[in-house]
Amino acid sequence: MKYQTRKKALILLADGTIFHGKAVGKDGSAFGEVCFNTGMTGYQEIFTDPSYFGQIMVTTNAHIGNYGVNEEEMESDSVKIAGLVCKNFSYEHSRPAADDSLETFFEKNDLFAISDVDTRALVSYIRDNGAMNAVISTEVDKIDELKEKLAQVPDMNGLELASRVSTKEPYFFGNENASHKIAALDIGIKKNILRNLAKRDAYIKVFPYNASYEEMSAWNPDGFFLSNGPGDPEPLKDAQEVAKKVIADNKPLFGICLGHQVIALANGISTYKMHNGHRGINHPVKNMLTGKGEITSQNHGFAINREETEAHPEVEITHLHLNDDTVAGIQMKNKNCFSVQYHPEASPGPHDASYLFDQFIENIAKHK
Template sequence: MTELAKLALSDGTVFTGRRFGAEGEHFGEVVFNTSMTGYQEILTDPSYNGQIVTMTYPMIGNYGVNRDDVERDRLALKGFVVKELCREPSSYRMTMTLDDYLRENGVIGIEGVDTRALVRRIRSDGAMTGVLSTIDLDDQSLIQKAQQSPHLVGQDLVKEVMPGANTEWNDGLHEISQSEFTPQASTETCDKSYHVVAVDYGMKWNIPRHLKEMGCRVTIVPGNATAEEILALEPDGVFLSNGPGDPRPLLYAVEAIRGLLGKKPVFGICLGQQLLGMALGGEIYKLKFGHRGANQPVLNKETGRVEITSQNHGFALDINTMPEGTEITHINLNDQTIEGIRHRDLKAFGVQYHPEASAGPHDSAYLFGEFRKMMAN
């Protein structure tokens, strides 16, 4: 007998479907991702900590799960919502089904949901708190739980996913990725082995893979590392990673970045760019429903070219608060929000999207080369 599952939103809407993956009950901010593929990378992205992720593509799980396409060693998201789960996947790389993978990692999945209706509601009313349950199937009880659940805004979700100690990274890009990777970023290695300290706020593993592929030595440090601790490692450059949630509570990270600016080249991605922007004096606001998917168009203002990018964020820098000396280098073509910044005098830049892709297009891989050039000059 097929088990039921329910997703209740804080606005009183309830969606009923069929359970897959783990049993239980979890709350989180309900968001959506527009990618057609790459569900394994999405599931293992720590930036989804505290969220219930809805996939807009109608069938998910058709190529199963494998050992290589992971961005972290555990799943941080709180639930997974799909229209239809493929129960007979096929791929020569597959090691298990998506159903088994979620069950093994304790994540609840729900299928049979009208995901178009759910996404339209989020687009109309904004991302909201929800409860996904296989044990409580009473609508009113679930609605009350959703309304009483803590909101993602104001929480420090980074401390739940960042590492506990410094580590050296030794893994390069996987062979299957290299064959598709942008040549200018993968074949032009460093003239010398630059040392990059990567500050891990919930970093996707494909980022240090790219840095390693350029010939750089990569040391990963926890997101709460101080400027003094980072500088003591004698880096040639500092990388600020992606991560989950609201950047505004992360004052310890902002303070550390301020202590690095002007002393070492700095490159930030996603949450890392937001924290860099805050360190420069900019302000943050929450987007209505965020940008999540592998098909987001971004204008590079310096070249005039449009890049199709992979994104996952619910907050953005306020373009009206960026201080003098900061240039806006990239703009989102859907809503004109900031997608890239650079300081004119300090060796510091960042982008809101994910040039490491995984999954997604490789239009923006050149940015790792830009970081290398900044360390060389």
């Protein structure tokens, strides 16, 4: 049995705290910001989500890998997390629709992972002490060397990562004869966002993270979309400039997660790094316009400043996160622009937030 021969491994946090486990497959080390996701399912979508680039993912669900992987559930073309920490890793899977085991999937994507970690204790520690850089490694007897290397890993605060995950060249998605044309800025876009737009009779041209408003406008789109993505939104000056110009021309604009933060920054509203972020598929949000609650999928370590948003004469809060009252959605009062700090495309069981795509298409249709 594999578990009898697996090597000892550990996770070393930036503050020197150590949790012990065992290597899932290969030997090695992986560095990144440690964070946790509370979702009971959807591990493949999490691992391939560009928003998680550079992060060591701790999964709170006790079993990871038990239903294998399926090509249709990829959110990008490869694994984006830096490494995985879990409690029980399932080498065997039981889902008939699976294309492969998670172990083989990790081997193909050269991902280092450790299991048999007390994830309840680790998550509790992160919740109390905040997200921080960490290393997972099989070099359990080289703590001092690992500490030195870990000290060289850049902090997520101020880190621009969109360029690491964005497309290099523009590409198209959907039916070219669709009724609506949408220009999407890829700062870490998920495939399911494109699928949701395409099935609403939209043809999408996806542009690199540093594309200009003029480049995007040359295609003569009916609306503009700013995607989710990893890292700190503040360094994304090109994306902020795109948002400013789209807003100035009053073209239909929709932003999700990192795109939401970029729209806030374009309006002079600051962002900040959260203590440990929101990552899971059961986050409660209240729509302030309808009074309805939504169960949402979330993945972000930054948020926009609520006080500045409330004081802004041209922006209103449309959604609030009910756990901590952080801003979960905004819209501009006199412009065709809105955004949310969660993932309406993820549909983690409920489809509570899918109306946002309908709203965007309606905005485009009215503008035309």
